[in-house]
Amino acid sequence: MSNNVIGRAPAFSLAPSRARRxxxxxxxxxxxxxxxxxxxxxxxxxxxxxxxxxxxxxxxxGPKPLGFIxxxxxxxxxxxxxxxxxxxxxxxxxxxxxxxxxxxxxxxxLLLCHALPGMSVARALLIMPTTIAPIVVGFLFRYxxxxxxGLIPWLLAKAGVPIPRTGLLGSGLTALPSILFADMWxxxxxxxxxxxxxxxxxxxHVIEAxxxxxxxxxxxxxxxxxxxxxxTLSFVVMLRFMQLFNTFDLVLVLTRxxxxxxxxxxxYTLYQQGLVDFNIGLASAMTWIIVIMVNALIxxxxxxxxxxxx
Amino acid sequence: MASxxxxxxxxxxxxxxxxxxxxxxxVAHGEFMxxxxxxxxxxxxxxxxxxxxxxxxxxxxxxxxxxxxxxxPSERDVAMVFQNYALYPHMTVRQNLAFGLEQxxxxxxxxxKRVAATAGxxxxxxxxxxxxxxxxxxxxxxxxxxxAIVREPACFLMDEPLSNLDANLRVQxxxxxxxxxxxxxxxxxxxxxxxxxxxxMGDRVAVLSPVSRPEDHNLQQCAPPAELxxxxxxxxxxxxxxxxxxxxVRARIERGGNGPELLISGLPSPLRAGGRVAAxxxxxxxxxxxxxxxxxRPEFFSLAAPGEGDLDVDVVxxxxxxxxxxxHFELPIPPGPVETGLAEETVPHRHKQVTARVEPKLLPRAGxxxxxxxDLARAHFFDPDTGVAIR
Amino acid sequence: xxxxxxxxxxxxxxxxxxLVLLVFIGPILWFALLAxxxxxxxxxxxxxxxxTPSPAAFQSxxxxxxxxxxxxxxxxxxxxxxxxxxxPFSFPAAYALSRFRMRxxxxxxxxxxxxxxxxxxxxxxPYFVLVSRIGLRGTYLAMILIMQTITIxxxxxxxxxxxxxxxxxxxxxxxVDGAKWPRVIAxxxxxxxxxxxxxxxxxxxxxxxNNAAFPLVLSNQRTATLPIGTLGYFAxxxxxxxxxxxxxxxxxxxxxxxxxxxxxxxxxxxxxxxxKG
Numbered sequence: 016m017s018n019n020v021i022g023r024a025p026a027f028s029l030a031p032s033r034a035r036r037x038x039x040x041x042x043x044x045x046x047x048x049x050x051x052x053x054x055x056x057x058x059x060x061x062x063x064x065x066x067x068x069x070x071x072x073x074x075x076x077g078p079k080p081l082g083f084i085x086x087x088x089x090x091x092x093x094x095x096x097x098x099x100x101x102x103x104x105x106x107x108x109x110x111x112x113x114x115x116x117x118x119x120x121x122x123x124x125l126l127l128c129h130a131l132p133g134m135s136v137a138r139a140l141l142i143m144p145t146t147i148a149p150i151v152v153g154f155l156f157r158y159x160x161x162x163x164x165g166l167i168p169w170l171l172a173k174a175g176v177p178i179p180r181t182g183l184l185g186s187g188l189t190a191l192p193s194i195l196f197a198d199m200w201x202x203x204x205x206x207x208x209x210x211x212x213x214x215x216x217x218x219x220h221v222i223e224a225x226x227x228x229x230x231x232x233x234x235x236x237x238x239x240x241x242x243x244x245x246x247t248l249s250f251v252v253m254l255r256f257m258q259l260f261n262t263f264d265l266v267l268v269l270t271r272x273x274x275x276x277x278x279x280x281x282x283y284t285l286y287q288q289g290l291v292d293f294n295i296g297l298a299s300a301m302t303w304i305i306v307i308m309v310n311a312l313i314x315x316x317x318x319x320x321x322x323x324x325x
Numbered sequence: 326m327a328s329x330x331x332x333x334x335x336x337x338x339x340x341x342x343x344x345x346x347x348x349x350x351x352v353a354h355g356e357f358m359x360x361x362x363x364x365x366x367x368x369x370x371x372x373x374x375x376x377x378x379x380x381x382x383x384x385x386x387x388x389x390x391x392x393x394x395x396x397x398p399s400e401r402d403v404a405m406v407f408q409n410y411a412l413y414p415h416m417t418v419r420q421n422l423a424f425g426l427e428q429x430x431x432x433x434x435x436x437x438k439r440v441a442a443t444a445g446x447x448x449x450x451x452x453x454x455x456x457x458x459x460x461x462x463x464x465x466x467x468x469x470x471x472x473a474i475v476r477e478p479a480c481f482l483m484d485e486p487l488s489n490l491d492a493n494l495r496v497q498x499x500x501x502x503x504x505x506x507x508x509x510x511x512x513x514x515x516x517x518x519x520x521x522x523x524x525x526m527g528d529r530v531a532v533l534s535p536v537s538r539p540e541d542h543n544l545q546q547c548a549p550p551a552e553l554x555x556x557x558x559x560x561x562x563x564x565x566x567x568x569x570x571x572x573x574v575r576a577r578i579e580r581g582g583n584g585p586e587l588l589i590s591g592l593p594s595p596l597r598a599g600g601r602v603a604a605x606x607x608x609x610x611x612x613x614x615x616x617x618x619x620x621x622r623p624e625f626f627s628l629a630a631p632g633e634g635d636l637d638v639d640v641v642x643x644x645x646x647x648x649x650x651x652x653h654f655e656l657p658i659p660p661g662p663v664e665t666g667l668a669e670e671t672v673p674h675r676h677k678q679v680t681a682r683v684e685p686k687l688l689p690r691a692g693x694x695x696x697x698x699x700d701l702a703r704a705h706f707f708d709p710d711t712g713v714a715i716r
Numbered sequence: 717x718x719x720x721x722x723x724x725x726x727x728x729x730x731x732x733x734x735l736v737l738l739v740f741i742g743p744i745l746w747f748a749l750l751a752x753x754x755x756x757x758x759x760x761x762x763x764x765x766x767x768t769p770s771p772a773a774f775q776s777x778x779x780x781x782x783x784x785x786x787x788x789x790x791x792x793x794x795x796x797x798x799x800x801x802x803x804p805f806s807f808p809a810a811y812a813l814s815r816f817r818m819r820x821x822x823x824x825x826x827x828x829x830x831x832x833x834x835x836x837x838x839x840x841x842p843y844f845v846l847v848s849r850i851g852l853r854g855t856y857l858a859m860i861l862i863m864q865t866i867t868i869x870x871x872x873x874x875x876x877x878x879x880x881x882x883x884x885x886x887x888x889x890x891x892v893d894g895a896k897w898p899r900v901i902a903x904x905x906x907x908x909x910x911x912x913x914x915x916x917x918x919x920x921x922x923x924x925x926n927n928a929a930f931p932l933v934l935s936n937q938r939t940a941t942l943p944i945g946t947l948g949y950f951a952x953x954x955x956x957x958x959x960x961x962x963x964x965x966x967x968x969x970x971x972x973x974x975x976x977x978x979x980x981x982x983x984x985x986x987x988x989x990x991x992k993g
Binding site: 041042043045046048049050052053056057059060061063064067074123126129131133134135137138139140141142143144145146147148149150151154155156157158159161163164165166169200203204205208209211212247250251254260261263264267268281282285286289290295298299302305306309 | 726729730732733736737739740741743744746747750758759760761762763804805806808809811812813815816818824835836837838839840841842843844845846861862864865868869872897922925926927928929932933943946947950955957960961964967968971972974975976979982983984986987990
Binding site: 034035038 | 380395396397
């Protein structure tokens with residue numbers, strides 16, 4: 016009963032039956048609960064904020080919004096020196112923090128790559144700062160920065176480094192860098208561990224081939240290892256950027272935005288406006304300005320870096 | 326036990342790749358049907374669609390007369406043996422075997438009876454309480470088979486179940502599978518990429534090729550192994566079945582002094598056996614002065630003294646496998662237009678390598694000159710445009 | 717000569733390692749010591765390393781009057797509750813994203829990730845207003861609910877990577893064997909993905925435990941979590957550092973222990989499952 020090859024006209028096409036349609040919907044049904052929950056808890060409040068942003072509403076003056084003012088809140092936010100200072104501070108903190116943390120993290124990761132006895136213990140210990148709650152890191156550094164007897168001013172003085180009279184956290188010049196340092200202390204190990212794991216995944220044969228080709232360690236790093244861990248590197252940069260942008264806990268504990276507004280970050284300013292001064296309308300406008308900013312920044316980043324991602 | 330039928334089955338994947346096109350195939354009651362073909366020919370896709378693990382884009386699948394095209398895999402009453410066995414790692418062998426029966430809500434006593442019987446058939450009695458991780462590759466393969474057998478399904482579907490075994494075990498399991506099938510008599514659809522396996526195991530073998538256009542057909546030929554070997558329907562089947570592969574050379578039938586002569590491309594003059602070509606006359610009637618493709622299996626050659634056979638060749642290389650000897654020579658290719666269509670893969674290059682089978686004792690040395698005779702009565706002829714065999 | 721170079725190199729590596737550990741572990745130890753310092757050594761100059769430990773701080777904070785004890789419990793309730801609520805929502809989503817090709821599946825993942833983008837404070841304010849209106853202010857439920865904005869996206873990503881590791885063939889074999897979807901997931905997928913779920917839950921617990929912004933705004937005296945309670949020790953006059961040390965050490969310990977236990981999964985957990993090893 017052999018068949019010949021000569022072609023036949025294709026037959027009817029099957030309309031999707033009910034069973035098939037049900038099967039296709041199944042995954043969406045599985046995802047639905049979590050999406051609904053998240054939408055309820057995030058999108059809904061955000062739209063509420065959108066609506067509120069067009070009203071003058073201060074809880075200290077009354078429980079209800081007091082009047083429609085269109086883009087008044089937005090104008091106030093964008094012309095407010097404090098808000099603008101927050102934007103600048105946040106960007107400075109975010110960019111420098113991301114760069115420094117990834118850089119030092121990479122250096123430490125390279126150090127960890129040497130398979131020597133005790134390395135796994137070192138790695139397990141190294142992640143400890145990252146496990147601490149950011150607010151507790153704030154407590155820790157407030158203790159260490161204390162002008163009267165903190166460890167850090169004492170060490171710096173011993174090393175001959177001049178310290179402002181008002182303390183590291185009390186001077187407009189050193190306050191933001193001090194916060195940056197605290198964040199770096201907490202998150203550089205994170206970058207180190209993650210980049211170390213990524214470096215491990217570079218096939219050793221490739222490195223051996225390069226070594227036989229006569230490449231120096233620096234060349235191997237630059238032209239083989241870094242390109243091969245590009246995906247993880249981008250991911251780490253994005254994660255740190257996002258988290259640094261939202262710096263809040265540290266500012267709350269260490270400086271409360273001072274001195275002046277030298278350490279006000281967007282997160283803290285938002286908190287101040289909405290939950291301390293209870294100026295809901297203005298805070299809502301600020302919320303949306305921030306949300307748009309963040310999404311634009313990350314959107315650009317994702318488009319450029321994750322074009323070929325899974 | 327039931328028959329399995331595919332009618333006009335087509336499948337296009339989400340990313341646009343066309344896996345199956347216009348597949349028509351009937352597997353009879355109790356038949357052991359092998360699907361064979363190169364990677365990407367759709368054999369695994371076809372198998373999985375029989376199981377219900379892939380949805381087909383159009384067409385119909387019938388099992389025992391019942392249309393099952395949209396029926397969930399859990400309700401088709403088929404059993405599948407996966408290439409990597411897919412044994413449940415967190416369950417013992419016994420639990421693995423019992424799982425399918427539990428889903429059918431069989432009473433515990435019946436389940437225990439069947440599990441014991443199957444374990445006995447496959448020699449798994451002592452392994453029943455072990456977990457898959459504690460089994461060897463061969464043992465795991467048996468458990469995978471056992472899981473299918475114990476269900477007494479309408480149909481077995483096997484996806485290259487032997488390809489992960491080492492060579493010796495594979496040969497041994499091949500015969501065991503065949504014996505098992507003879508005993509159980511269950512309709513079986515078996516996928517493999519190994520044509521030797523296909524030829525030794527199948528009652529009938531379906532040769533599939535990859536498709537790219539909706540009007541193509543995956544199925545090239547479906548026939549008992551002997552028929553595939555001796556009467557291939559087209560170039561694809563002829564070139565796929567048989568190892569070493571069939572040699573394809575371009576040729577022309579020409580009118581000579583004594584009747585039609587066969588001029589092989591690259592040879593200066595027609596074959597000296599004009600008489601034999603005349604005997605083939607009936608089927609080559611319409612091909613006078615037209616190009617054809619000549620298919621010669623290595624065993625169709627026989628050694629002759631130089632000058633006495635059909636052609637003299639320079640021996641490029643010889644191989645010896647112990648029982649067989651192979652002689653490789655080259656035919657020069659004159660420049661000319663390249664044929665398109667199914668024959669494309671077999672279009673000869675600048676120098677065409679040809680393999681002839683020879684008695685090991687008579688194997689000449691490389692670099693010497695040898696004479697060869699071709700058994701034209703057994704040779705195959707193919708239409709260069711469509712690849713179809715000329716009968 | 718080569719041997720000497722190797723020894724020098726090893727020595728330098730160890731030196732670098734020790735330096736790194738000193739920088740990153742040192743401050744933790746220094747801070748934890750606060751909990752057992754006698755108060756006069758807190759800011760002594762030059763810093764006092766050797767002293768007779770005093771249990772006074774721990775006693776005050778957790779035993780008598782034990783103001784922080786119920787906050788410790790609150791932290792447990794909020795973090796534990798967040799994890800429990802999170803599981804039934806994120807597992808199905810992770811499963812769907814892992815097993816099915818969904819139109820917009822990739823976008824869904826990015827949206828989940830994007831939720832972690834906006835400052836938590838951004839949802840906090842409207843959420844706070846809404847919650848106050850319904851009268852849920854200060855409740856555990858309010859905190860547990862908003863914690864989902866962190867736990868669900870993270871869990872979905874991480875759990876998806878664990879589900880990806882369970883071979884699809886096992887589920888296919890079960891389906892051919894006659895099991896329908898719910899049973900396939902219950903008897904095949906879940907048992908095999910259980911370790912992954914535990915790992916995911918433990919990470920989610922840590923992130924919830926460490927979160928301060930939400931409880932800061934949404935809790936009251938009764939439901940304050942440990943870090944928030946600790947804030948109370950910073951008065952205008954000065955801070956009771958030993959108490960702060962004690963409370964903070966208690967807050968630091970659970971996440972540290974969890975990370976030590978989960979050491980194998982740390983890289984994977986921190987990159988939300990996108991990196992193995």
